[in-house]
Amino acid sequence: MIPYGRQEIDDADVAAVIEVLRSDWLTTGPKVEQFERDIAHYVGAKHAVAVSSGTAALHAAMYALGITSGDEVIVSSMTFAASANCIVFQEGLPVFADVDPDTLLIDPERVEEKIGPRTKAIVAVDYAGHPCDYDTLGVLAGKYRLKLVADACHSLGAALRSRPVGSLADMSVFSFHPVKHITTGEGGMVTTDDAVFAQRMRRFRNHGIATDHRERQSRGEWFYEMVDLGYNYRITDFQCALGMSQLHKLNEWIDRRQRIAGRYSGAFEDLPGIRPLAVRPQVSHAYHLFVIRVDAKDAGITRDQLFRTLREQGIGANVHYIPVHLHPFYRSRFNTGAGLCPVAEHAYREILSLPVFPGMTDEDVETVIEAVKKAVSS
Secondary structure, three states: OOOOOOOOOOOOHHHHHHHHOOOOOOOOHHHHHHHHHHHHHHHHHEEEEEOHHHHHHHHHHHHOOOOOOOOEEEEEEOOOOOOHHHHHHOOOOOEEEOEOOOOOOHHHHHHHHHHHOOOEEEEEHHHHOOOOOOHHHHHHHHHHHOOOEOOOOOOOOOEEEEEEEOOOEEEEEOOOOOOOOOOOOOEEEEEEEEEHHHHHHHOOOEOOOOOOOHHHHHHHOOOOEEEEOOOOOOHHHHHHHHHHHOOOOOHHHHHHHHHHHHHHHHOOOOOOEEEEOOOOOOOOOOOOOOEEEEEEHHHHOOOOHHHHHHOOEEEOOOOOOOHHHHHHHHHHHHHOOOOOOOOHHHHOEEEEEEEEOOOHHHHHHHHHHHHHHHHHHH
């Protein structure tokens, strides 16, 4: 099976983890802070806060914003459920905005239509690794006095107008799941230029306690106070050591993803009914996913038929995503349903993710291309 994505682990990664396992600090130690500094430097942000997952990072961002009961947050529907769940965790109301049909990124015009007196923030999702239109979204946020959060879990290493993702919004959220650009096994990070947001998130990841174990030890103190309700969203030092080792290879891996995407795009350019998503000018795409749209009328095959055909040939095609507002939880809890985001709903019936990860060989790429072409031509 050629999976749609997978991690790359080498001897340097293993050695970095072993070194920490033999040290005095397995968690809340120096590697956490070092990894935070490395990520902040890479994306050009003043602060970074490491947590146990991308979902925890989203939750921490909503907490830092002070989202609470009655607050509305506008979010894309074409995303993984966690992008909206984090709002619900804080008892806020997710308001789903439709997407641009060419990129499947949140549409700023649809966002503005959804802004109301209770709106507090916008969560823009960098679907597949393509940065959203942060210039326009930033203008909207300023006009209506909202905070802008980038769900950048797909886009570490991407850039917009030569500005790296991670420095384009009030807070930017990353995931280090094994299929992402770098991995810590499980893990996440929030980057921001706001020191108050960073301080709130550091407390939030540690039960709402004002200091962590390492801080108290360095001061020779035992006393601590819980100043707010938080969670155990801490990440370990050996995870951060793995992340630091992986970060050194990120640019090389992004380049490989882009070259694979270029090969796909060229190969499918004249293939009837198969259309890759658009890439906007002045965007450096991170290609967490390579998504095609399958027009059954022109391709002579439906998305589901192509999915099954590829899987039967050992190609791990996948679908990203069922629009969040169509999930049973959101239908029953928030009375959402079909017709709320028609562009996302139509796209969902056509989209298919093809394998893209740095370890793919040229032969793997050609295998995928030929399988898609054969399925369409037959």
